[in-house]
Structures are given as C-alpha cells and as structure tokens.
Amino acid sequence: MANIAFIGLGNMGGPMAANLVKAGHKVIAFDLVEASKNQAKSDGATIAESAAAAVKGADTVITMLPAGKHVVSVWTDVVPAMTKGTLIIDCSTIDVESAKQAHALAAKHGMASVDAPVSGGTGGAKGATLTFMCGGEDKAFGAAKSVLENMGKKIVHCGGAGAGQAAKICNNMILGISMIGVGEAFALAEKLGLSHQALFDVASTSSGQCWALTSYCPVPGPVPTSPANNGYKPGFASNLMVKDLTLAQDAANAAGAATPLGKHAQEIYKAFDAAGHGGVDFSGIIQHVRGLARK
C-alpha cells in the first residue's frame, strides 16, 4: 500500500483516484471544486486543505489537470513541499513544452517525474482500462508503472521527458483526421444511395479499415456501442478534440513539421465548436461534414 496524493478530481481524475483507493492505496486528494472533493471523500479518499498539504509524506504524487499552465502552476507549488526522491506523475494532456518545464522543475528539487497522458476517456477512467503513454527516465517509469497499473491496462514507455505527451498528440491527430475521413465517406455514400451497413461491411474488412470506423462508427447501426447510437453524447467531446489538435499544431510549428491534414482537421473541428457543438462527441463531426457546401 502506498501513500498517493491526487490533485485534480474532475471527470477523469475523480474515478482514477477512486480506483487507487479500490486497489488498497491511501489516497490524499485535492481539487478546487467542492463537489469533486465531496465525491472523492465518499469514494474513500482523505481530502487535504491544499495541494501542498496533500503531497506532504506522499510516496507518489499524481496530477490530472486541464492544461499546461495548471500543471506548471501546481507543480511549482507542490514540488518544494515533497520529500526528496518522491515520484510525481502528470496524467493531464498538455503541450510538450510545459511537460518538459514540469520535468525540469521536479529534477531541480530532486524528484523523479513522469508525463503519462491517457487514452480511453471517462469510461476507461472508471473501468481502470486506460492506456498510459509515458515519458521519463527508466527508473522513474519503472516506479510509475506499478502505480498506473491500478488505473489502466496498458502502460507504454515512449521515451524521455515529454515523450508521453508527444505520443498522445500524434495519436489524437491521427484520430481527428481519420474521423473526418470516415464521416466524409459515409456522407458521400449517402449521396450515392449506398447504405451505411453496406459501406461498413466493405470498409471494415478492406483497406479503409480504421478505429474511427470499426470501434467508433459515426453513423448509428453498424457499431451499437458508438456515440452515434446515443445522440452523439460524449464519449470524447469535440472541444477536447480541438484542444488536442491545437496542441499538435503548436508542437508541429515549434518542431518545423508539415502537418497539412492535421491543420485542416483542427480548422474543421474549430468551426464545429464555434457553431455551438463543442459538447457533442467528436464523431458528430459527420453532421458538420454533411452540411458543408461543395466548392
């Protein structure tokens, strides 16, 4: 049993912290929002007065926060309050530069650190089936793995500091682009008089096969568990896809990488978001695609 401090108890962090309690760890939790703290308390965590108070005496510290600025700010606050040699893991999805800044902060104070963004959404957080993409030194990763295994089923060491975030944004850029591609194919099939099921049966067993089609099909019917069967309730909201595609574009600009489809996908999701659909599952982008005028 470890003493784990958990900071950021939102849609993802709340159930992740609850899974650590279920696994038998002592969890000391903190969030700014009262309702999140109350939920964590009823899940069996002890609530601290502040983030800095939560990390006192912890073996491992985990953060699950909205963006890079929150992570750097919280780490700046908590790292000096931690016992030297303690492991700190950030599971948020943030920009690579902020992740590296957070690692440097931990190193300066003698802490081991890992960036470990996740894939799998709120369902994965609740079911402890998340995939963790990790960046950090071998020893820190080894220590993090045994903790992360309580919250996920696949833990991948992607490389040094920031490599987890790099893997996450590259993966989500593929996802954003491929979901638009699948949506366009169904929208074209509709105009050509081809049924959804016929396109699915062919493409899912042909070279058009991809996760966006076979696990998350954007039309109702072929994949009963996909959000299309549930009014496009997220799942993974479009505004989070905008966030991840923007992180990918920021990283591409900083690294000098050409990503024209990633850029276009970002613009398409931004337009969907701006039209008031930010809370719709990202597979709902097919509705936007259907509405586009042919130029």
Ligand code: NAD
């Ligand atoms: P959320 O907004 O529900 O939760 C974030 C929590 O952080 C909130 O409860 C907020 O009060 C808390 N917080 C903010 N600043 C804080 C501070 N200074 N001290 C303590 N707590 C603070 O967000 P979420 O959906 O849980 O996502 C968290 C991260 O995981 C994000 O980076 C997101 O991109 C990523 N992510 C989300 C999903 C998803 O499906 N929701 C999937 C994969 C990754």
